[in-house]
Amino acid sequence: MGGALEPRDRRGLILPKWLPPALLLLPAALVFGGLFVWPQLGLFATSVASPPPIGFATYQRFLGDSFYVAVLVRTLSLGACVTLVCLICGFPLAFFLARLESRWVPFLIMIVSFPLWVSAVVRSFAWMVLLLRNGLVSIWLRDAGLAPAGFQLMYSFAGIVIALAQVLLPLMVITLYAVIKGIDRDLENAAMNLGASPGRAVCLVTLRLARGGIFAGSLLVFSLSISAFATPSLVGGATAQLMAVAIYEQTLEINDWPFAATISAILLAIALSVALVYGRLIDGRNVPVR
Amino acid sequence: MSASTSSRTINRRALFSLAGAAGAAAAGLSPAFAQAQFRGRELVSSSFGGPGMEIMQRVVFDAFGARTGARATQVPLLSAQAFARMRAEKDNPQLDMYMFSGGQEVTAKAEGLTQPIVGASRMSQIPANLRDPDGHWVVWGVIAEGILYRTDKIANPPTSYADFFRPELQGHIAFPHITNGYGMDFLVMLARMNGGGERNIDPGFEAMKRLRGASIFRAPTDVQTLFSQGDIWMLPYDAATAVRSNRMGLPVAFATPREGAPAVFLTACIAKNSRNAEMAAQIIDGLLGAESQIAIAREVVWGPSNPTVQLPADIAATVARPDQLAVLDRDAINAARPQWAERWNREIAGG
Amino acid sequence: MNAEVELRTVSKAYGDAYAVDRVSLEVARGELVALLGPSGCGKTTTLRMVAGFVEPTGGAILLRGQDVTRVPPHRRDTGMVFQSYALFPHLTVAENIAFGLKRRGVARTEIRSRVATMIGLMRLSGLEQRLPRQLSGGQQQRVAVGRALVINPAVILLDEPFSNLDAQLRESTREELRRLQQELRLTAMFVTHDQAEAMAIADRIAVMNKGRIEQIDTPAAVYHHPRTRFVAGFIGRANIFDAEVIARDPAGVAARGPAGITFVLPQGDHPGRIAVVLRPEAIRLAAGTDAHGPNTVAGVVDVVAFYGATAQLGVKLADGSRLLVEGSGDLPQRFAPGSAVVASWAASALVASAA
């Protein structure tokens, strides 16, 4: 805000400089504070209260138990796998849409976002039909010799990855689409003009410049997949031994709230640190994101 | 998450509509003064969702509303979620009345979350083992569990939980996750069959481990999909689901195992600080009445808890007889639930 | 002819609309040809077809005699300077310039020396490690040119390379580019909608209108002998009159124009209706009211614009139209607004073009 320009109200009253921004931020801050920060603090307080008043027994229990450590590792690898699949499938698709000069683009984007319109239950039900032993996908894999007899994707880790990647792909595509759309197409043309094949032009230029979008999309997909509950438990059945499922079970089936709070706190802490580290990695050269 | 993906649960698939609409006159159970007393007030109860909820709404809740000028509604909630909510809203309950299917009412009473049901005259008709001695809760329906199987794939029908170990059925077996109440009961019945029980669960785990190749599912809706895919031939579930699958055209039948059909009791109780306790008591009384009990038995195959209710012959055949029920020690199961669930995750889910 | 670039009836249609319509053009080695025309006339499209970014719907494009019409951009030997420069924002100045050499597999030591040479040539010394966003507009423009030049392309293609620079910088950069082009004997195609820019540096100008080339000639020829009314109007300032040929003889052609003017032109092969072009600087003014004979007309001065060394006057004619006159800076003193004048011009100053 220009130093000389003091905001005034209509009667010429001079308002303090911090007031208008503070007022603008207020609604979001209230919602965020009341519905997220405050409950999170409560959750955290619950997690560090055994034994009371302050104790870390639940953390010791989690971290000292190879079963729960495995749950954590499985959850993180699920996030990584889903993110990778979404990136590999999403980038070409987003690139194609961003470079397509057609008035059908909005319609195509709508189609891409279709999985988001369908409830988790219905979507998982559809996957079930495809992934069960007698389902198309499982049969193809067996026929192609890629899987042993009796193999099924349903109730397996790979099945969860596929089902989650399908729901989250639109988020990746839409995020990347916006970023790629903002990258001057002439940069690719310039690279080709200088002798780079189209593929290399995309790798050397577009992919580099889309880093911000790749970061944002990956983070979105990663955090949603490590906290996903419905899809993994429906498609994964008993194999869905994941953080979110553990939280659900501890809260609603086992009624151990302090332990559930601990798992939530650990999940949140990990999600945040992954975001920070990943941000550092990808933003290596501090290229402005357009 | 939808209400139908639940622990002890109750599906919401559409059913044929009731043949004759519920009779206009509800049994005369309310003193005349109540009509004025409740006018304009609002009662909310948790419920299991699905067709069962619709029937109860029509036969009991709406009838009560029409009679008194009050509004009585239900919100679908899984038992576990309902209980979590009951606990969270302890001091200022938003729901007046709760329905549970997983024995939560016992814990609720123990934690002081309930109050005695006063003014439901039919409570006295209910056998003593189906209601709380202090009148805090009462069973209004009974779900019988057993074995569901594909009649076209399995020539000689199963008669025992031992049939899950028949060699020719390997690879064609499924069972529910332990967080699904039927999964828990299956574990207990396997333990009982092998010389253990609620207080000695080890044999159950040992037996379940021998079912390694089985598909383990969480969602109740998976039952029909599993059967319709043709790959799964047998799984432990409830009679209502068998009837429903049958109505959908699947060749599925229900068998009552020799070891007994574990019973799930559907209960109702009133939240401690509810301002509408008297209204809730009248609703509960309605649930125990013949009209409601018969309608529910006909449409969702939940057996009656009131022995004075006479089921028509055609319905009686599909509902398990009381002498076929295995009554499980729910207190013991609830107390051990956390340990078993943890152990199950480690030993059975193969994590 | 030994053409580096040749376009043979090249067309580009988008649906029913022709962005470029049967354009034929040759650019000789060491020649700078400007594509000049109003916005939307197809200049950029033509240039992009040469680079290979846009595929023609008809015709053929040849580079050094090779038909490259279906060759993808990265296998064509062109160096493009984009209007937005299209510098890679994530690469330094040196890396931007080295980009094309790397793609061509040039040895590292050679890359280093060629980049260094180019940095010197483009006066970018000291800026090697900067990112494009840390450069001024003029510096960015020089990086873009350097990046295209360093690969020694058969032709260098420039799309309005000066349009993002301010007026002063534009002029100096333009002269610098011209000097470089002549020194290195570069073959270049250059797009602009600024006729002064085209006149200043091009060897030849192709004037485009609605997807077609109206005339292609040296700047002087385009100026003095516009072949069409559009060219006359687009290049420089011009008074253009519709006229009808009334007599022909070996000495010349007489034509009747508006406001009672009779034009006498040098002999030419003109149809009945013509457009007569008269450049404002070819008109002489004298005080008076009577205009007798051909190539004169009487009027009243109504607007005056003074530019220092030169000045322009508007002379209102009898039919209400206005004649633009350009002359030395003392014109406004001699003819104040309102004064009656007689304008006259030499027959040789008149050019007839198709109506």
Ligand SMILES: Nc1ncnc2c1ncn2[C@@H]1O[C@H](COP(=O)(O)OP(=O)(O)OP(=O)(O)O)[C@@H](O)[C@H]1O
């Ligand atoms: N991708 C396209 N689809 C449809 N029409 C197009 C496309 N690209 C260009 N055109 C049309 O082709 C015509 C020529 O465009 P072009 O960009 O070559 O003009 P230009 O002479 O470079 O104009 P300017 O001076 O404004 O840059 C324009 O009418 C334009 O609208």
Ligand SMILES: [Mg+2]
């Ligand atoms: Mg252009």
